[in-house]
């Protein structure tokens with residue numbers, strides 16, 4: 001969906017997928033968190049899509065952190081299955097956050113639903129669910145830690161990569177760094193600290209090392 | 224360089240490139256701005272690398288906006304040639320911003336230098352240079368608008384895409400949107416406005432449309 005810009009209205013055309021056995025086919029690396037579209041369904045097979053971060057924990061295992069109160073967590077807890085869909089299309093992310101995707105945006109694969117036209121998707125079955133209470137600067141929230149096993153991994157010709165925010169956090173920090181002379185040091189530090197949190201949460205070793213170097217250089221530049 | 228994580232020390236291994244005739248081979252789209260590594264050299268062929276935004280303006284034309292005072296602008300104005308290098312490696316972006324890349328990070332191609340191990344690169348020859356004074360919230364700065372023509376487009380097996388911050392601006396805005404209840408409306412609006420500036424500067428029509436929808440939804444959510 002990212003390559004060929006589909007028309008805004010009307011459903012995306014069906015895409016052919018090649019079957020792979022594990023997440024290496026999507027170049028997903030253990031320890032990185034990817035922004036994906038998770039598709040779930042209720043007992044009547046009514047589909048639901050939401051942007052969800054998916055942590056890769058192995059060649060065929062992922063962990064999701066699902067906040068209470070979404071359709072996604074309800075469906076996942078209810079039937080123990082979902083698909084993880086890879087796209088770089090900003091309008092899919094936007095429409096599934098601001099409202100619901102149209103029904104014709106879902107497609108069947110075996111007894112799963114997936115995002116029609118996705119660059120790739122994989123089926124997943126829940127292995128364990130742990131409920132915990134998270135306390136952070138946004139307050140207290142109930143969180144379900146869902147461990148799941150990937151089944152069929154399906155990749156289309158249009159697949160380029162799964163979306164990882166690590167490199168963007170580094171780029172944002174570098175741009176902030178090159179403008180440091182013109183910035184309020186407090187605002188700058190807060191911005192870099194936020195990007196460091198993102199890189200540590202989603203990134204791999206090279207993103208984390210990059211942030212370490214940037215923070216070090218910045219401290220000697222503005223102090 | 225993005226796929227195979229090269230060792231931190233030591234030069235990256237040489238990579239084989241396939242030759243293409245224009246920027247379509249890198250899926251660069253007219254109107255989008257990509258974050259790349261521009262490699263230049265002085266009269267003694269001493270290489271220099273810097274992260275530079277490259278606006279694609281056609282199948283074989285690009286525009287660079289170069290601020291006064293960098294080695295890059297000096298070299299480009301001096302010899303009218305450079306290479307644009309595609310990588311997703313956070314440490315290359317970081318090290319070329321914070322300091323200089325080691326000499327062995329440059330490789331020869333015809334009479335050009337390029338970034339060794341880059342996922343792709345293309346040679347470029349300056350067509351025109353226009354000097355202007357830019358006034359923005361950071362003050363007044365002298366800017367060179369450099370129009371250039373792409374020559375040989377070289378792509379390695381590791382190439383996935385050129386880095387565009389558009390999708391990232393949309394994702395950041397959506398995450399801010401989903402946390403709107405817990406945020407200071409002023410801070411939130413400023414953040415979204417900044418991401419809208421990024422999307423308008425670097426993105427394509429789908430990123431711009433996504434930002435329009437997010438801002439509209441946000442305004443009815445927080446007002």
Ligand SMILES: Cc1cc2nc3c(=O)[nH]c(=O)nc-3n(C[C@H](O)[C@H](O)[C@H](O)COP(=O)(O)O)c2cc1C
Nearest residue numbers: 035050051052053065066067070071072397398401
């Ligand atoms: C990029 C992005 C990543 C997100 N990741 C998560 C996540 O990991 N867990 C979660 O519970 N919500 C996450 N959200 C928020 C949900 O997508 C949001 O609450 C959505 O409205 C839920 O929709 P639903 O009720 O249809 O399931 C994310 C949102 C965005 C934009």
Ligand SMILES: Cc1cc2nc3c(=O)[nH]c(=O)nc-3n(C[C@H](O)[C@H](O)[C@H](O)COP(=O)(O)O)c2cc1C
Nearest residue numbers: 174175178258273274275276288289290293294295
């Ligand atoms: C992601 C990114 C994009 C940048 N884009 C530009 C640009 O388009 N034009 C520019 O003059 N400087 C840009 N910069 C700043 C230069 O990279 C920076 O000034 C660098 O130190 C110049 O190095 P040099 O003196 O070796 O040329 C950018 C920096 C980053 C991190």
